[in-house]
Amino acid sequence: MTRVSKYYVDKKMLAEIDIAFKWLITSINKYKAVDSFVNDFFTDEERLMFAKRLFVGYLVAKGLGYKDIVSLI
Numbered sequence: 001m002t003r004v005s006k007y008y009v010d011k012k013m014l015a016e017i018d019i020a021f022k023w024l025i026t027s028i029n030k031y032k033a034v035d036s037f038v039n040d041f042f043t044d045e046e047r048l049m050f051a052k053r054l055f056v057g058y059l060v061a062k063g064l065g066y067k068d069i070v071s072l073i
Contacts, residue, residue: 009017028034038047052073059069 024037028037042050055073056069059072064072
């Protein structure tokens with residue numbers, strides 16, 4: 001289950017956080033910087049979940065079906 005803060009954050013602040021996160025991701029343009037960012041900001045579990053999601057997207061784009069994808073991950 002996803003872990004989310006129990007403290008309320010209003011929608012405007014969430015939108016600003018989302019914009020800042022996307023800006024940060026798009027501004028990292030070197031492998032070493034990406035590696036440092038990912039390792040510093042995400043837990044092993046979060047990195048694995050994110051990698052699996054990206055992999056599923058890749059497999060869907062390649063035309064694999066649900067059963068094939070499930071068997072791979």
